[in-house]
Amino acid sequence: MKAVCWHGAGDVRVETVPDPAILYPRDAIIKVTSTAICGSDLHLYDGVIPTMQKGDILGHEFMGEVVEVGAAVKNLRKGDRVVVPFTIACGHCHFCERTLWSLCDNSNPNAWMAEKVYGSTSGSGLFGYSHLFGGYAGGQAEYVRVPFADTGPMKVPESLTDEQVLFLTDIFPTGYMAAENCNIQPGDTVAVWGCGPVGQFAIKSAYMLGADRVIGIDRHPKRLKMAKEQGGAEVLNLDEVEVGEALKEMTGGWGPSHCIDAVGLEAHGSGIEGIYDNVMNALKLETDKPAALRQAIVACRKGGTVSIPGVYGGLLDKMPMGAAFAKGLTFKMGQTHVHRYLQPLLERIVQGELDPTFVITHRLKLDDAPEGYRTFRDQKDDCIKVVLKP
Ligand code: NAD
Ligand code: ZN
Numbered sequence: 001m002k003a004v005c006w007h008g009a010g011d012v013r014v015e016t017v018p019d020p021a022i023l024y025p026r027d028a029i030i031k032v033t034s035t036a037i038c039g040s041d042l043h044l045y046d047g048v049i050p051t052m053q054k055g056d057i058l059g060h061e062f063m064g065e066v067v068e069v070g071a072a073v074k075n076l077r078k079g080d081r082v083v084v085p086f087t088i089a090c091g092h093c094h095f096c097e098r099t100l101w102s103l104c105d106n107s108n109p110n111a112w113m114a115e116k117v118y119g120s121t122s123g124s125g126l127f128g129y130s131h132l133f134g135g136y137a138g139g140q141a142e143y144v145r146v147p148f149a150d151t152g153p154m155k156v157p158e159s160l161t162d163e164q165v166l167f168l169t170d171i172f173p174t175g176y177m178a179a180e181n182c183n184i185q186p187g188d189t190v191a192v193w194g195c196g197p198v199g200q201f202a203i204k205s206a207y208m209l210g211a212d213r214v215i216g217i218d219r220h221p222k223r224l225k226m227a228k229e230q231g232g233a234e235v236l237n238l239d240e241v242e243v244g245e246a247l248k249e250m251t252g253g254w255g256p257s258h259c260i261d262a263v264g265l266e267a268h269g270s271g272i273e274g275i276y277d278n279v280m281n282a283l284k285l286e287t288d289k290p291a292a293l294r295q296a297i298v299a300c301r302k303g304g305t306v307s308i309p310g311v312y313g314g315l316l317d318k319m320p321m322g323a324a325f326a327k328g329l330t331f332k333m334g335q336t337h338v339h340r341y342l343q344p345l346l347e348r349i350v351q352g353e354l355d356p357t358f359v360i361t362h363r364l365k366l367d368d369a370p371e372g373y374r375t376f377r378d379q380k381d382d383c384i385k386v387v388l389k390p
Contacts (some may be wrong), residue, residue, distance in 0.1 A: 002390065003057045003141035004369040009047030012058060012373050015367060019355040023290060025072035030084065034162035035062035035140050037369075037376050038086075038170060039196050039384045040311055043265050044130065045373050049313055050117055051110075051225030060086035060127040062139025062170045063162060063231035063286035073150045082153035085169045085338035088125035088136060089150035097308075100334035107148065108134045117314070123335050140369060142390045154342045157350065161328040163387060164349055167201070167356040171385075173341035175201025175262070177207050178309040182258035189213040189251055192233070193292035194262035195361045196211065197308055197385045202260050203231035204354055208373055215256060217292075218242055222382040230358045247299045257304050259296035264310025290316060296325050308333035334389035366390040 005015045005357040019030055038061050043049045065077050076082065089096050107125035113132050114122030125147070137144060146153060156165045162275070175198050182190060190206040192199050195218035206214045216227035216235045222317015224235040236246050248253055254307035296306050297320050308330055348354055363385045364372045372386040 001124075001142035002366055004219050004366065004388075005054075005060060006044060006052050006056045006058055007054050008044065012045065012370050014202070014369055015055075017055075017057065022068060022070045023145065024113075024147065025070040026148050027070040028073055028076055028146045028153065029068040029115050030062070030064040030082065030139075030144050030153070031067045031147055032064040032139050032141060032168050033081075034064070034388065035366075035388050036166060036169075037058050037061075037140075037372055037388065039198060039264070040129070041312060041373070043313075043378050047081065047133070047275040049130050051113060053131065053135075056130070056135070057141050057144075058128045059138030059140025059144075060126070060129055061166065061171070062144060063156070063166050063169060064144075067143070068151065074154060075150050076155075080155050081158070082155055082163050083168045083342070084127075084130075084139065084144075084153045085342065086125075086127055087152075087335055087338050088127065088134065088147055089151055089339060090148050098150075099337055099340045100132070101337040101339040102354075111136055116227055126335070127137075130330050132227050140388060141365070142364065152339060154346065156346065157248045160349065160355075163357045163360060164355065165346065167197075167359070167386065168338075168342055168345055168349075170336065170338065171197045171359075172345055172354075172356050173199050173338045174309050174336040175203075176208075176341055176345060177213075178202045178260045178262065178307045179205035181307040182206070182209075182305045183210050184209045184258065186210055187212050188257035189215065190258045190260065191215045191217065191247055191296070192227075192260045192262055193217045193257035193296055195220070195227040195235070195308065195314040196262065199260075200226060200231060200359050200384070201356075202309065203227055203233045206260075207232060208348075208353070211340055213238075215247065215250065220379050223379075223384060226358070226384065235255045242294050244299050250302070255299045255301040255304070257301050259300045259304065259306050261290075261293045261296050261306065261308045261310045262299055263290070263292035264308075264312055265290070268284055290315035294318070294320060297329065300327065300329055301328045303329075305330040305332060309336070310370055360387055362386040362389055
C-alpha cells in the first residue's frame with residue numbers, strides 16, 4: 001500500500017510499504033477514505049517530538065471502511081464506515097473507566113520512554129505519533145491497523161459526507177474539550193490564542209458552551225477572517241497590537257474570563273531530532289517562547305482557567321507562576337479524551353448545529369502529501385486545513 005512516511009525534519013515521502021495485518025484479536029483493519037494533516041503533525045514535521053524513526057507512517061486524523069476484524073471485535077463488521085479517535089484506549093483500565101481515554105494505561109507499550117524524556121509517565125498510545133506514544137503506524141495511508149477496535153471506532157451515518165465527520169477524530173473534540181475545560185459561565189469572555197483548525201473549533205465550542213464573547217488571536221489574516229466570519233469572534237492581530245493591553249482594554253481592565261492556548265510548541269523549522277534534544281530545544285526557545293502561553297497566563301482574569309490544548313513537550317521555562325498563583329488560576333491541559341465526545345458531537349453535526357467542513361481549504365491526493373505538509377506548515381496559499389484522499 002501507499003503511505004506517508006516520516007524521514008526527518010521537513011522530509012515526508014509517499015512510499016510503498018507492506019499492508020497492515022491483524023496482530024491481536026481486538027484489532028481491525030480500516031481502508032482509509034479520508035485523512036487530514038494536523039497541527040500536531042507539524043511538530044513531527046518540524047522535528048520537535050522525539051523518538052520518530054525514518055519510515056514511520058504519519059497520520060492520526062482518519063476514517064474509512066472496515067475491511068477486516070479480529071476475532072474479539074463484535075461491534076464492527078466488514079463494510080462499516082467509521083471514524084477513529086486519534087487516541088488509542090483499551091476501554092477497561094483505571095483511566096478508561098473514568099473516561100480519561102487519552103490516559104489509557106494499556107495502549108502505550110513505550111510509556112517508559114516518557115520517564116526519560118519528561119521525567120514522568122505519559123498518556124495513551126497515539127496513531128502515527130512517535131515511539132514515545134507507542135510507535136503505532138498512522139492513518140495517512142491506504143490501510144491502517146486499529147488496535148482495541150471494539151472500543152474506539154464509531155460508525156457514522158451514510159447521510160453525512162467524510163468531510164462532515166472526519167474532524168470528530170481529533171480537532172472538533174479537541175476544540176470542544178478546550179472550551180469545556182474552561183467551565184464557561186453566562187457572561188464570560190473567552191480568549192483563544194491561535195486561529196488554526198483547533199482554535200477555530202475552540203471558538204465555535206466556546207459559544208456553544210455559553211460564552212458571551214470570544215476573542216481570537218493570531219497573525220494570519222485569513223485565519224483571523226475565518227474566526228470572525230465563521231466563528232463570530234472578535235479578533236486581534238498579534239503583529240498589529242500589544243495583545244495583553246488590547247485584551248485588558250476590551251474587557252474593562254479585567255482580562256478575559258478564560259484563556260485557551262491553541263498554539264502549543266512554536267518551534268517550526270528547528271529541525272532537531274533525538275530523544276533528549278527535545279528538552280534542549282525547549283530550553284533554547286526559552287527567551288521568547290512560548291509567547292502565547294505566557295500571554296494567556298498574564299492576561300487571564302482572576303479566578304479564570306488557562307486551558308491548553310496546544311501540544312508541549314520537554315521543559316518550558318520562565319512561566320509567570322507568580323501571576324497564576326496570585327490570581328488563583330486553574331490550569332487544564334492534555335491530549336483530548338476523544339472517545340468521550342464522539343457521540344455527542346456527532347449529534348450536533350447531525351442536527352446541523354455545526355458543519356465542520358468550514359475549516360477545509362485544501363483537498364489533495366495522498367500522493368501530494370509532501371506538498372500538503374509544506375503548504376500547511378508555511379500557511380501558504382491561505383492554507384488552514386488539508387484533507388488527503390488515498
Ligand atoms: P496550527 O499550527 O495550524 O495553528 C496554530 C496557530 O497559532 C497558527 O494559526 C499560528 O499562526 C498561530 N500562532 C502562532 N504563534 C502564536 C501566538 N504567539 N499567538 C497567537 N497565535 C499564534 O495548528 P492546529 O492544528 O490548529 O493545532 C494547534 C495546537 O493544538 C498544536 O499545538 C497541536 O499540536 C495541538 N493539538 C492538540 C491536541 C490535543 O489533543 N490536545 C489535538 C490536536 C492538536
Ligand atoms: Zn490532530
